[in-house]
Amino acid sequence: MLEGVEFSVASGTALVLRGANGxxxxxxxxxxxxxxEPLAGRIExxxxxxxxxxxxxxxxxxxxVEENLAFWxxxxxxxxxxxxxxxxxLEDLRGRxxxxxxxxxxxxxxxxxxxxxxxRIWLLDEPTVSLDRASVAAFEGVLRAHLAAGGSVIIAxxxxxxxxxxxxxxxxxxxxxxxxxxxxxxx
Amino acid sequence: MKALFLRDLRLAIRAGGGFGLGLAFFLIVVVLVPFGxxxxxxxxxxxxxxxxxxxxxxxxxxxxxxxFALDWEDGSLALLATSxxxxxxxxxxxxxxxxxTTGVPLAVAAPVLGILLSLDGSVAPVLLISLLIGTxxxxxxxxxxxxxxxxxxxxxxxxxxxxxxxxxPTLIFGAEAVRRAGDGQPFGTPLLLxxxxxxxxxxxxxxxxxxxxxxxxxxxx
Numbered sequence: 001m002l003e004g005v006e007f008s009v010a011s012g013t014a015l016v017l018r019g020a021n022g023x024x025x026x027x028x029x030x031x032x033x034x035x036x037e038p039l040a041g042r043i044e045x046x047x048x049x050x051x052x053x054x055x056x057x058x059x060x061x062x063x064x065v066e067e068n069l070a071f072w073x074x075x076x077x078x079x080x081x082x083x084x085x086x087x088x089x090l091e092d093l094r095g096r097x098x099x100x101x102x103x104x105x106x107x108x109x110x111x112x113x114x115x116x117x118x119x120r121i122w123l124l125d126e127p128t129v130s131l132d133r134a135s136v137a138a139f140e141g142v143l144r145a146h147l148a149a150g151g152s153v154i155i156a157x158x159x160x161x162x163x164x165x166x167x168x169x170x171x172x173x174x175x176x177x178x179x180x181x182x183x184x185x186x187x
Numbered sequence: 188m189k190a191l192f193l194r195d196l197r198l199a200i201r202a203g204g205g206f207g208l209g210l211a212f213f214l215i216v217v218v219l220v221p222f223g224x225x226x227x228x229x230x231x232x233x234x235x236x237x238x239x240x241x242x243x244x245x246x247x248x249x250x251x252x253x254x255f256a257l258d259w260e261d262g263s264l265a266l267l268a269t270s271x272x273x274x275x276x277x278x279x280x281x282x283x284x285x286x287x288t289t290g291v292p293l294a295v296a297a298p299v300l301g302i303l304l305s306l307d308g309s310v311a312p313v314l315l316i317s318l319l320i321g322t323x324x325x326x327x328x329x330x331x332x333x334x335x336x337x338x339x340x341x342x343x344x345x346x347x348x349x350x351x352x353x354x355x356p357t358l359i360f361g362a363e364a365v366r367r368a369g370d371g372q373p374f375g376t377p378l379l380l381x382x383x384x385x386x387x388x389x390x391x392x393x394x395x396x397x398x399x400x401x402x403x404x405x406x407x408x
Contacts, residue, residue, distance in 0.1 A: 033269045036405050052269040056262020062201040063194070074190035075270050113266075 001027050003175040007168055011120065014143065014153040014162050019170030025156035026055070028170070029123050032154065051076075051119035053127055057110025061099030065090055065109055068098055069116050076117040084115040087142060089135065103130040111139060114146075122146065124155040136161070188272065188280050195284035198257075205250050209289045210296060213246035217300045228305040235304035236365035239314065240321075243293045244354055247322055250289055251329040252346055254281050255337040255400070264337070268404055278396035279389070282323075282330040290322025306369065313368035317381060321361040324385035327392050328353050334396040338403045356384050 001024035009015045017025045030036050032045060033052035059068055066085075073080040085091045088108045093101065098109060107130050114122055122143075128136045140161055143153055155161065199206045220238050224230060258264040267277055297318050298311035306314070332350035336342035364377040 030265075035265060035268060048271070050269065052266065054262050054265055056265070058258075058261055058263035058266040060194070060198060060261070060263070062198055067194075067197070071190050071194045072270075075267070075272055077271065 001175055002170060002173045005168075005170070005173045009121075009152045009154060011150050011152050012147055014147055014155060014165035016162060016165050016167045017154065017156040017170060018158075018167055023170050023174060025170060026125055029125050029154065029156060030054075033123050045121065049120040050123060051114060051117050051121070052123045052125075053111065053114060054125050055129070057106055058113070059098045059101075059106050059109050062097065064095050064097055065101070066094045068109060069112055072113045073116040076119070078116055078118050080116060084112055087115055087138075088112040089138060104132055104135060107131055108135060111142075115142070120151045122151065122153045122155075124153065124157075126156055126158070128157060128159055128161065188276050191267075191272065191277065191280045192284055195281060196288060199284065199288040205253055206288050207292075209246040209249050210292045212249055213242050213293050213296060214300065216242040216245065217303065221303065232305045232307070232369065235301060235306040236310075236314070236362045236369060238304060239297050239301060239306075240318075240358055240362040240365070243297060243318055243322065244325060244358055246293055247289050247325045247329065248347055248350065248354075250285065251333050251350065252336070252343045254285055254330055254333040256333070256342075259337050264400070265404055265407075268400070274397035274400055275393045278330055278334060278400065279327075279393040282327040282389075282393070282396075285330065286323045286326040290326055291319065293322060294318035310365060310368045313374055313378070314365050317361045317364045317378060320378070320382050320385050321357050324357050324381070324388045325354060327385070327388040328357075331392045331396045331399070334399045334403070337400065338407055357381065360384065 005028065007015060017028065019025055027036065029052065031038050032043060033050060034047060035052075060071075063071070066080075069084065070080050085094055088111060090105075090108060090112060093105060093109075098106065101109065107127075111127055114124075128139060131139065136159070143155075143162060147153060153162075153165075217238060220234075221231060224234065255264060258267065268274055294315055297314050298306075301311060301314055302308075329346075329350050332346045332353070335349060336346045339345060360377040360381040364374045364381060367374040367377065
């Protein structure tokens with residue numbers, strides 16, 4: 001889908017991916033996350049420092065907010081830090097079943113996974129979808145704090161987030177010919 | 188890994204998890220058989236091992252598609268794949284959780300249902316052990332089938348077609364062990380072979396499941 005994309009992200013900095021729908025922002029992020037392999041080229045990322053947040057939140061409706069986060073904390077081998085509920089404004093929702101949350105609350109729960117996992121490099125795919133303005137501002141604060149702590153963020157978004165961050169416009173890298181997708185899965 | 192196991196158990200038991208579905212199906216099928224076959228004790232006793240085993244196998248099949256489908260739909264599977272857990276472990280843990288929520292209840296219920304089919308009381312321990320060993324194999328093999336069909340809409344039917352032929356050896360040795368026990372013959376050999384199949388499946392299939400999951404995850408964008 002994309003061709004000739006080249007970038008590097010230093011610790012403490014963010015990169016914002018921009019481009020029209022369907023250009024390949026998600027594909028690029030999935031490739032960085034290791035879910036897909038690039039057709040050509042090289043990726044140098046420390047896999048053990050990555051965490052990927054997709055369109056879907058991966059929230060289990062039958063588990064409570066706290067159980068959802070406790071699960072991810074244990075998967076990432078971290079103790080569940082109570083502060084994360086405050087950071088993502090989930091304090092009042094701790095005991096609620098995730099299935100009863102609104103779309104925005106669910107999204108906050110999905111993003112709170114970033115807070116419990118304690119990884120350096122965040123790959124975020126449209127993280128602000130269905131968040132209200134206050135939540136977006138709060139999440140921007142979380143991102144800034146992460147960057148200030150030496151982390152990095154690669155984020156695909158359509159809104160103005162992290163105004164000071166470097167922007168990578170993907171339009172110039174659109175591949176001239178779409179690659180054969182039928183065999184792609186088996187490469 | 189423990190976290191994933193406990194989460195899957197919790198999800199299976201809570202609303203909409205499908206816990207008990209397989210068990211209820213098993214009960215109904217076995218109870219239906221005497222109605223269809225007639226009440227002659229001798230006939231029922233002879234077909235009991237086969238009926239119990241086939242019913243248990245079909246009951247285990249019912250909930251297979253849930254192993255990965257739910258995690259696939261809500262995106263957890265992709266997040267798990269990028270987490271520190273190896274996908275091989277994810278496949279094995281999910282198979283184990285499926286066994287505990289489906290296979291173990293079936294195995295425990297089977298001796299009770301054996302009474303309905305006039306199965307001798309002395310056969311009950313062999314029935315229990317053979318089902319405990321066998322259903323673990325069924326869960327691991329089924330997990331592989333579930334991994335293969337995970338991205339497909341209405342993959343349940345295809346899953347059955349793929350998995351049922353792979354269940355044949357388990358069925359043969361499992362039912363044979365119970366039959367021999369009922370006839371008072373030594374039943375060690377079929378039980379050992381059953382254990383061999385299960386252990387082989389546990390050792391090899393999680394790797395195959397992880398490989399097909401990776402391919403399915405790649406294809407979904």
